[in-house]
Amino acid sequence: MQSAIYETWRHVFKLDPDREISDEVLEAVCMSGTDAIIVGGTTGVTYDNTVDLMSRIRRYEVPCALEVSNEESAVPGFDYYFIPMVLNTDRAEWLSGHQVEALRKLGAFIPWDQTAAEGYLILNPDAKAAKLTGAKTDLDAESLAAHLYMADRLMRLPIVYLEYSGTYGDMQLVKRAGKLATGARVFYGGGIDSVDKARQAAESVHTVIVGNALYDHRLEAALSTVQAVKETVCSLLDS
Ligand code: 1GP
Numbered sequence: 001m002q003s004a005i006y007e008t009w010r011h012v013f014k015l016d017p018d019r020e021i022s023d024e025v026l027e028a029v030c031m032s033g034t035d036a037i038i039v040g041g042t043t044g045v046t047y048d049n050t051v052d053l054m055s056r057i058r059r060y061e062v063p064c065a066l067e068v069s070n071e072e073s074a075v076p077g078f079d080y081y082f083i084p085m086v087l088n089t090d091r092a093e094w095l096s097g098h099q100v101e102a103l104r105k106l107g108a109f110i111p112w113d114q115t116a117a118e119g120y121l122i123l124n125p126d127a128k129a130a131k132l133t134g135a136k137t138d139l140d141a142e143s144l145a146a147h148l149y150m151a152d153r154l155m156r157l158p159i160v161y162l163e164y165s166g167t168y169g170d171m172q173l174v175k176r177a178g179k180l181a182t183g184a185r186v187f188y189g190g191g192i193d194s195v196d197k198a199r200q201a202a203e204s205v206h207t208v209i210v211g212n213a214l215y216d217h218r219l220e221a222a223l224s225t226v227q228a229v230k231e232t233v234c235s236l237l238d239s
Contacts, residue, residue: 004116004158005063005080007185009035010202011229013222014189014211017053017073018044025219030060032226038082038209040067042128050075067118071102081115084161086133087147088121094133118159119151121177124190127165141176148180157184162205164190166212168197175204178236186236193218198225202232 011034015021018041021029030037037057039050050066050073057064058077065080066073074081086094103110121144122135130137139147151160160181162174168191178186188201189209193216201208208229213222 002113006036006065006116006159006207009207010234011198011226012036012038012187012207012209013214014038014040014067014209015053015057015214016041016211017046017049019215021053021215023056025214026056027060028219028223029214030057030062032223033230034062034226036063036065036079038065038067039078040069040082042069042132045069045073047072047075054078068102070098071106074102074106079114081111082118082159083115084118084120085157086120086122086129086135087151088123088137088139089133089135091134116158118161118187119147119155119157119184120161120163121147121151122163122165123169123173124164124167126167127163127190129163129165141173144173144177145180148177152181152184159187160184161187161189164188167191169201171200171204174201175235178205181236192225193221195224195228198228199232202229203235206234206236 013029013034015037039053063079065082066078067082068074083099122130123137124130125137151157174188186205187207187209188205192198192201192210193213210222210225
């Protein structure tokens with residue numbers, strides 16, 4: 001089987017179709033040396049704003065993936081598609097309900113070779129996605145480990161996404177969780193806005209995702225995370 005393109009990604013910028021980004025900033029992001037751009041957001045993501053952002057990113061060579069957060073915004077033409085499944089919620093619609101609904105219509109048209117499920121563990125209670133999905137964010141090390149076993153070993157999901165969107169996570173917890181993955185690629189996102197934080201995260205997970213910092217007048221800091229991540233050796237790769 002061909003390996004998926006995301007398996008080599010160390011650093012990714014996530015861009016939200018519902019947020020404004022100037023041409024200058026977009027150029028800096030796409031030319032930064034990052035491994036890929038993921039397009040995705042929790043609210044306000046539509047077909048039109050997704051097509052618009054994709055076509056602007058397409059002026060550059062950087063690989064571009066869509067994290068499909070709702071059926072309406074499933075736009076063709078991306079290099080890759082990620083389907084989030086929230087694992088730490090009791091609300092089954094966020095684990096499989098919305099996904100099955102979408103697949104009833106779109107299942108036959110999905111480019112399956114370019115599509116992967118992401119097992120989401122949302123760990124910041126203040127994140128929009130946590131509120132929307134009713135995520136149980138207060139996981140101790142044991143509970144997080146149990147979720148990792150479920151995602152990685154039972155469900156054999158290709159990706160586990162440790163999501164702290166908006167805040168920097170508990171890196172000890174992240175590191176311990178990451179070590180339990182045997183097949184899944186571990187993504188981390190949340191609060192990365194400096195070289196130090198980028199390095200710490202890069203040491204603990206396969207792929208570091210940077211979002212908010214690009215929008216909050218911290219562009220230079222956000223851009224500096226690319227090199228920081230790439231220079232850091234990932235502890236998961238030598239185990
Ligand atoms: C959001 O995980 C990403 O889905 C990145 O988080 O926006 O906090 O950088 P930040």
